[in-house]
Each structure stands twice: as C-alpha cells, then as structure tokens.
Amino acid sequence: MKPRIGVLTSGGDCPGLNAVLRGVVLAAEKLGWEVVGFKDGFEGLLPPGEFVILDRAGTDGIMSLGGTIIGTTNRGHFIAKVGAGDRAVVAADVIEKARGVLASIGVQSLIIVGGDGSMTTALQLQEAGINCIGVPKTIDNDLEATAMTFGFDSAVAAVADALDRLHTTATSHKRVMVLEVMGRHAGWIALHGGIAGGADAILIPEIPFDYEKLATFINKRSAGGNHSSMVVVAEGATPKDGQQVLHQTKEGEYRFGGIGDVVAHELAARTGKETRCCVLGHLQRGGPPTTLDRILGTRFGVQAVQIANEGHFGSMVSYQNYQVQHVSIADAVNRLRLVQPSSQMVQTAREVDISFGE
Ligand code: F6P
Numbered sequence: 001m002k003p004r005i006g007v008l009t010s011g012g013d014c015p016g017l018n019a020v021l022r023g024v025v026l027a028a029e030k031l032g033w034e035v036v037g038f039k040d041g042f043e044g045l046l047p048p049g050e051f052v053i054l055d056r057a058g059t060d061g062i063m064s065l066g067g068t069i070i071g072t073t074n075r076g077h078f079i080a081k082v083g084a085g086d087r088a089v090v091a092a093d094v095i096e097k098a099r100g101v102l103a104s105i106g107v108q109s110l111i112i113v114g115g116d117g118s119m120t121t122a123l124q125l126q127e128a129g130i131n132c133i134g135v136p137k138t139i140d141n142d143l144e145a146t147a148m149t150f151g152f153d154s155a156v157a158a159v160a161d162a163l164d165r166l167h168t169t170a171t172s173h174k175r176v177m178v179l180e181v182m183g184r185h186a187g188w189i190a191l192h193g194g195i196a197g198g199a200d201a202i203l204i205p206e207i208p209f210d211y212e213k214l215a216t217f218i219n220k221r222s223a224g225g226n227h228s229s230m231v232v233v234a235e236g237a238t239p240k241d242g243q244q245v246l247h248q249t250k251e252g253e254y255r256f257g258g259i260g261d262v263v264a265h266e267l268a269a270r271t272g273k274e275t276r277c278c279v280l281g282h283l284q285r286g287g288p289p290t291t292l293d294r295i296l297g298t299r300f301g302v303q304a305v306q307i308a309n310e311g312h313f314g315s316m317v318s319y320q321n322y323q324v325q326h327v328s329i330a331d332a333v334n335r336l337r338l339v340q341p342s343s344q345m346v347q348t349a350r351e352v353d354i355s356f357g358e
Contacts, residue, residue, distance in 0.1 A: 002034040005308060006107040007054070009068040010041035010078075010114035010121070014137050015289035016150030016297035017068040020113050022059040023301020029056060031309055036107050040071040041114075042078035042121060045098035049105060063294050066154075066287045078121045090121055095128045102130065109313060111304045113137050119316060119333045126314045126329065133308050134316030134329045135300045139285055142186035145332035146318040150289065150296040152188065155181075158284040159193025163230055166278060167198065174227035176218060176267055176275040180260025182284055183234035187339045189284065190234035191346070194354065200229045201355040203263065205236040205244075206339045207346075209357030214263075215270035217355040222273070229273075233263050257281075299324045 007024050009017050025035045037054040038044030044051055052058070052070065062069055077094045102110065109131035112122040115138040126132040136143050141152035159181050170177040179199075183189045187204020194202035201217060203209045218229045235256040238244050245258040257279065264277035289297065300317045303324040307315050315326040339346065346356070 006110040008038040010118035014151030015154035016293035018062040019297030020301040023298040027305035037070040049101040131313040144335035155284040160196035163197025170228035184236040194232040203233040203237040214357040
C-alpha cells in the first residue's frame, strides 16, 4: 500500500480551498503518496471515518470552484471550547477516536486547512501525537503568523464589485448607500474593498467612529456637489461609546451583523438624505477564487506536502516576504493581525478623502 497523507478543510469555507486540495494531491502523488480527504472538517475523522481518496483525476478542474469539494463545518465534536487559560479543549476520547481511524486506514500525517480555531484543534492533535501540518485559511486575512491568507483577495474583489454596482444607483438617486461587509475583529476586507471600490467612508472595528462626524462629512460632500456617498462598514465596527451589533441566533449563540442598518438609520436621521443598506454577506465568501487566491492556495497546498515530507510536523504554512515558509502552529494560534490606524494603508485612504468617521 502507498503511504497515505490525510487532508481536511475546517471552519467557514473560503475561495481557494480547492486550489489547496489540488496542490496537495499533485505534490503528494509526485512523492508516491495517496491522499485521503476527510469529509466535513474534523468530523470525518470520527469512526468509522468519512473520507474519499483524492487523486489527480478527481481534483481535475476544481481550482476555479469556490467552496471545498470535501465539505467543511464550523461545528461538531472538535470545535474549540474555551477551557483553562483560554485554551480550546477537544475531549480526549474524541482525539483517541480520530487517532484510531487514522491508524486503521494507514494515514501517517494530516494536513489541516482552517482558521485560528481549527489551528487550535490541530495543535491539540499534534500534542496528542498525531502528525499535523496547518494551512491557514480565512477571508478575513487577520492571522498574525502569515502576511496573507487565500480567500481575502476574492472577498475584496466581491466588495469592490458590489461598490461599483451600488455607485451607479446611489448617484442616480442622490442617496447614501451603506454596504455591510464581513470582518468581526479586523477591518481588512472593508479597508481594502473600500479603497478598491472608491468608498467615501470606511468604518472598521479598529477605529471607533462618531455618527455626528460621519454625518458632517456626508453633508459637506453634498454641499460640495457630491450628492451620493458610499459607506462601507465592517460587521464588527463600533461607534464611539457604543457597542458592536450582534443578534442572538439561538440560546447562548450570537452572530455579528446588523451594524449596516443601524448606520443607515442614524445617517438618514442626521443628514436628512435617503439612505439604503445592503448586506453583502456570504457573497464575499462564495464563487470562483481570484487568480491571486488560486496561486496562493496552490502554493500553500504544495508547501504543506513538502513540510510533511521534511517531517516538520506541528508546523503551519506561512506567507512571508513573497515566500511560502512555515512557522510552528503553537506560535501561530490566537494571534490576530489588526489594522493599525497609523498604517500606510489607512493614511493612503485618508489621502484619497476617505473618512473613517472619527
Ligand atoms: O471568519 C470568516 C467569516 O466569514 C467572518 O468574516 C464572518 O463573520 C463569519 O465567518 C461568518 O460565519 P458563518 O458562515 O458561520 O455565518
């Protein structure tokens, strides 16, 4: 039997996941390995094991598809529960069951493609003696350990496209348009998407905003002859002296979303201008990856196999200085990269007259 390497995709989906899977398969086949794709994230590791053999033919043509052909979940038995020292803890018997499944089908190492929560789970599997390699994934691009994650560029492209469309209707009606985008803790998608789409104001979690100042800014634009304005707001943006907007989905579970409507309502009241809100939602997470995300995903997949071949288990692929390298998962987890208000990117936005509502 050929040596086997496992791969799974975990957490929210993201354009570029299939490029990673294809990269893993093509690189692994060169080494004479067989790739086992576990279904629906870590859940596929539970007995009896839900998996498919991924090969060259089965991954042909998948690079341009959004989502993940092996499924994913951000729920289930391996989901991080916060325990002592704020560390996520997966039950010991769950890890033992996964180890049993991996051993029974001859999988010697496991590539885990996921976000920060999935990397925390990967770390625990690694500490329990399962050979793990991490591949970071999030459209939010907010992991400190890697300069970029695939999926981000596609999300930014979706935001810019939405703004291009909203611009024409906003101008025709002399309206204020508020576009709510993803980004719970970090405003990268709003910042990059807003700049690319020619937004007039960008509201992000890292820079608390003031409704009065935002309204004054829009009124000044009107007085200067710009009767429409485009406001991009990250779902985690917070007004000064205010709170993030969350809604309860079920007992004990809250989800971000709704700040766009609140901002639209406040602006309409303070400017007297007709204002509409559009929530971009999962449109920014679906669909074909951009070329950049296809390339980055491919590079991450290939590098994950190379790291496994070199035996650097407990490592996560990382993009630094235009090179794909690796860092230890232990050093990578729980470290968010936030937008710095004094950064060049924010300064650039200010120079092109974008307001942050301060
Ligand atoms: O972390 C990625 C992300 O897309 C966030 O930006 C967003 O808040 C969240 O996932 C949405 O998750 P779900 O698909 O479970 O609603």
